[in-house]
Amino acid sequence: MRIGGILALLMAYILLIATFGQFCESKAVKKTSTLYKFYRFMLLPITLPFKPCGIDVPAKIQKQMWAMNNGRTYFVTVFYYILYFGSLFFVYATLVAPITIIFPRVNEEQARLEWIQYPTKQAAINFVPSFMVLITMLCHVSSLISFTTATLRDPNGEKNKDDFDEILYSALTCEDCKTERPARCSHCEQCNKCVNKRDHHCIWINQCVGRRNLFWFNVFLNSTAWACFFAGVINIATIIKIFTSSPSDEMNMFMLYQKKVFKLKIVLQWAITSMPLQFASGLMHLLISLMLIPFGTVHIMQALQNQTTLEKTKKYYLKEGLKRLEWSFFKVEGVDKKEFNKLMKEKKAYLVQKYQAKLEKVQYEEQIYQVLDLKKALKEIDRYNWYSKGALSNLIEVIKDGFTK
Ligand SMILES: [Zn+2]
Ligand SMILES: [Zn+2]
Numbered sequence: 001m002r003i004g005g006i007l008a009l010l011m012a013y014i015l016l017i018a019t020f021g022q023f024c025e026s027k028a029v030k031k032t033s034t035l036y037k038f039y040r041f042m043l044l045p046i047t048l049p050f051k052p053c054g055i056d057v058p059a060k061i062q063k064q065m066w067a068m069n070n071g072r073t074y075f076v077t078v079f080y081y082i083l084y085f086g087s088l089f090f091v092y093a094t095l096v097a098p099i100t101i102i103f104p105r106v107n108e109e110q111a112r113l114e115w116i117q118y119p120t121k122q123a124a125i126n127f128v129p130s131f132m133v134l135i136t137m138l139c140h141v142s143s144l145i146s147f148t149t150a151t152l153r154d155p156n157g158e159k160n161k162d163d164f165d166e167i168l169y170s171a172l173t174c175e176d177c178k179t180e181r182p183a184r185c186s187h188c189e190q191c192n193k194c195v196n197k198r199d200h201h202c203i204w205i206n207q208c209v210g211r212r213n214l215f216w217f218n219v220f221l222n223s224t225a226w227a228c229f230f231a232g233v234i235n236i237a238t239i240i241k242i243f244t245s246s247p248s249d250e251m252n253m254f255m256l257y258q259k260k261v262f263k264l265k266i267v268l269q270w271a272i273t274s275m276p277l278q279f280a281s282g283l284m285h286l287l288i289s290l291m292l293i294p295f296g297t298v299h300i301m302q303a304l305q306n307q308t309t310l311e312k313t314k315k316y317y318l319k320e321g322l323k324r325l326e327w328s329f330f331k332v333e334g335v336d337k338k339e340f341n342k343l344m345k346e347k348k349a350y351l352v353q354k355y356q357a358k359l360e361k362v363q364y365e366e367q368i369y370q371v372l373d374l375k376k377a378l379k380e381i382d383r384y385n386w387y388s389k390g391a392l393s394n395l396i397e398v399i400k401d402g403f404t405k
Contacts, residue, residue, distance in 0.1 A: 011085045017042060018081060050152070080147070080204055083288075088140060090281035091231050132234055139227030146219035147205065155210025156196045157401060165386040168314050184387070186310055197401075199308040215402025218299050225292035232285030235278045239271055306387045306394035319378050 023029065024039040162183040164170050169183040176187055177194050186198040188208045197211035209217045244254040257267050272279050302308065388394060 011088070013045075015081065015085075017046070018078070084140075084144065084147075087228065087231065087285065090235075090277065090284070091136060091140065132230055136227055136230040136234065139223040139230065142223035143220060143227055146216045146223060150202075150209070150213045150216035150220050151205040151207065153213040153216060155198070155208050155213045156193075157211040157404065162197075162387060167318075167384070167386070168311055184308070184311075197308060198310055199302075200310065211401050212404065213402070214303065215398050218296075218303055218398070221292065221299055222296040225289050225296045228285040229289035229293060232282050232289055235282030235285065238278050239275055239282065242275065243267075243271065303398045304391045304394055305385060306389065306397065307385060315381055315384070318381050322374060322377055322381070 020039060020042070024036055029036050029039075162169075164183045169185075171183075172181045173179065174181045174187050174194050176192070179194070181187070181194055182196060184197045185194050187194050188198065188201050190201050191208050195208040195210040197214070199209040199214060199217070201208045202217065205213070205217065205220070207213075256262050257264070262270075302312070389397070
């Protein structure tokens with residue numbers, strides 16, 4: 001059995017719930033039938049841990065299952081699970097198996113000997129520090145928990161905490177919802193509702209990333225990225241270790257290559273055939289992490305700046321407008337935020353104003369305006385961030401929003 005058996009059972013359970021749930025939540029099954037009751041009973045291990053967090057998993061899953069029936073989102077979620085469990089399989093086969101064998105630990109010399117005697121017995125090797133394996137496993141667990149939470153948590157907060165800045169956000173009534181739209185709130189066509197502090201609609205979590213699930217989205221993205229990175233590095237490190245050590249220090253694969261006994265092609269063939277799992281796993285995990293780490297880092301930066309992807313996109317359009325001279329840009333000197341907001345409401349000042357003219361020639365009567373040239377104006381828009389309260393406060397806000405009921 002060991003860990004592999006437990007993981008396989010867990011995998012089978014979740015896949016069964018995911019596919020069986022699709023069927024049970026559809027119209028084909030009556031909510032009073034024994035089959036449906038049995039499905040709800042099977043859900044209990046998932047339901048109970050989330051009860052204290054105030055999340056009603058069956059109701060949420062029911063909603064998600066309906067949404068997932070739109071085909072594309074269902075495909076994406078299933079794809080995530082395949083990717084996740086594929087990764088776990090690789091990690092198990094190449095990293096966890098060695099640990100389970102190695103209590104009590106074999107020393108490196110013994111491991112090398114075992115590798116030469118039984119090249120296919122992957123379990124006999126572990127040259128990797130346990131803490132790296134532990135970090136990888138922790139990132140995996142964190143990925144699954146945060147994925148589930150980001151998917152099931154309602155992104156909307158109860159109260160709107162932000163002021164209208166009249167540049168990126170002004171008081172509006174949503175055309176679709178027919179309700180007043182708070183600042184930083186935006187309508188999502190896929191979710192068919194207005195979402196508070198909307199970042200973007202994420203196809204992986206099958207709903208919008210907004211105020212209350214931004215933290216979990218960030219944890220999901222970054223722990224997945226780093227789980228892949230560590231798994232890849234551990235696999236490649238194992239290959240290099242074998243490459244430079246066996247069968248003896250005087251005559252290992254690396255030395256034979258250096259002495260031109262083998263060509264690089266042969267060495268690569270040797271690596272692929274003698275360590276296929278490590279090779280495939282290393283390649284897959286490093287490629288995925290190369291895509292995810294930059295994406296995850298950008299999202300952490302945005303959280304520290306209290307800036308959403310949508311706000312960045314809006315700024316991009318403002319800048320494009322400026323470049324085409326559809327807008328001109330003014331900076332207001334020596335006015336604090338509150339006073340500036342008041343000026344905005346009285347329509348006395350506009351940071352960005354529609355104006356069909358060349359920027360340099362704009363003249364204004366009131367002295368508080370400063371007309372900037374295009375280069376400075378573009379920089380000013382880049383810097384513009386009404387909602388930032390400093391990196392630490394911004395971070396605390398994101399974490400708090402991730403836990404409020
Ligand atoms: Zn709306
Ligand atoms: Zn959405």
